[in-house]
Structures are given as structure tokens and as C-alpha cells.
Amino acid sequence: PIRFPPDPRGDDRPPDFVLVLIEDLTERRRVERMRADFVANASHELRTPLAAVSGFIETLQGPARNDPVARERFLAVMHEQAGRMKRLIDDLLSLSRVEMRAHLRPDTVVDLADLLPHVLDLVRAAAEGAGVVVTLEGCEAPVPVIGDREELIQVFCNLVENAIKYGSEGGRVVVAVSGAAEDARRRTVAVRDFGAGIDPVHLPRLTERFYRAHAEAGREKRGTGLGLAIVKHIVTRHGGRLTIDSKPGQGSTFAVRLDVAPAAAGSAKGDENSG
């Protein structure tokens, strides 16, 4: 029970700060509501592929028992749906991991000139599958920033995979590091595609969990709607900034700004003079 200090007015009326408590409860209710929505969304997203897998198992045990053609087809669908569940669970775990570390600022130094080519290796199969050429610019010299290597790999993998997925098929994706000339303390990594772009109405909600802008057309594009929520969380934990710039019909640019490692920021001027 909350005990109020004795009231100077001489009665038991609670003092004015009760109002603050009410506002606090409103905020707590909002957070609880968000958590409940999140659990409901996650359960729904998992239930759909699980229901499909259960259904196909029943069909294989019954009517399709002796039909080898149907069996192959159903197994392929079940494999696909199991993959969908795995991606969703992987993304949910990633999201919860970054949320748990939200209050910790990374303090290690990561060289983008080493990390970004590694990201391009990781997405190579996806790019080749879509006939997309991914190029890297601005990484000729070391680009040391403060960050968590694994988390930054995840950020740039998600952004480049999206650029491949939603960019134009057979097109190109450009990953470019810039910013040394404008501000020696920061660098920006821009991931640019030349695809259909995003309708401006979707932009403010794009980093919300489970939000997908291409709801219908995107259904056949594999995705969980969690990728950009994870990106946003990681970038925020890094004290960085994510900006999205998109023109329908022309393509999109997702840019991440990060802090340069202090020693490197101090010598950046010298680097510029010598370069």
C-alpha cells in the first residue's frame, strides 16, 4: 500500500502528485498492450505455417497415402512452411536479444572496410538467385566505427537482402560508405536499390514489428516483417541513425549513420591530407 506523507492541510486527502502516478499507469498500460499485441501477432504468424504443416500431414496419412506425386508436392510445401517458421523464430530471438541489450552501448571497434565485403559474401547466393549485382563503394581505406560486429553484420545483411528482394529483378544494388568530408566523427552506409520503391504512407511504420508494406505482392516474397524492426533496434543501441528515402518507381535508399572510433576520428584529418 502507498502511504502518503501527513497532509499539511490537516486531512487525509492525497497530495497532488497522485496525478503523476496515473500518467505512469497509462504508460504502463500502453507497454502492456504493445506486448500483448506482439505476442498475438507472433502467435498468429507461427500458427499459419503450423496449421499448413498439420493439414498436409493428415492428408499424407489419409487420402494421399499411396500417391507418390502428391507426396512429393506436399513434402516440398511442408519443407517451405517449416523454413518460414524457422525464419520467424530466428528473427524473434534476434529481436529479443537486441532488446535485452538495448541499454548497453557497444564499445568495440569494427572496420567497415572488412565487415561490408563479408556481408556481400553472405548475401551472394541470394543476389545470384535474383540475378542482382551488388557493388561496394567507399571502402578502399579502413573505416573504423564503434560497434558490435555480429549486430552490424545483421543490420547490413537485412538491408542488402531487402534491397535484393524488393529491388528490380536482374537489377543492381549499391552499398556506399560516405561522410568523411562532412563530419570526421561519423560515417554513413547507404544501401540503395532501383526497384519499385515504397509508397510514402508506409514510411513512418516500416520499422514496426510485423509491418509489411507490400502486403499482397509481398506475400510470395519471403519475409517476417521483423527485419527492419531488428535493424532499427540495433542502430539505436549503437547511438546511430537509420534514414529511409524512397521514390515510388525509382527505388529506395536505407542509410545507417555510425560513430567513428575515437582514435580514428582524431587522425581523420591526417588521413584526408595523406589521401
Ligand code: ADP
Ligand atoms: P520483411 O521480412 O517483410 O522483408 P522487413 O521488416 O525487412 O520485413 O521490411 C518491412 C517491409 O518494408 C517489407 O515487407 C517491404 O514491404 C518494405 N521494404 C523493406 N525494404 C524495402 C526495399 N528495399 N524496397 C521496397 N520495400 C522495402
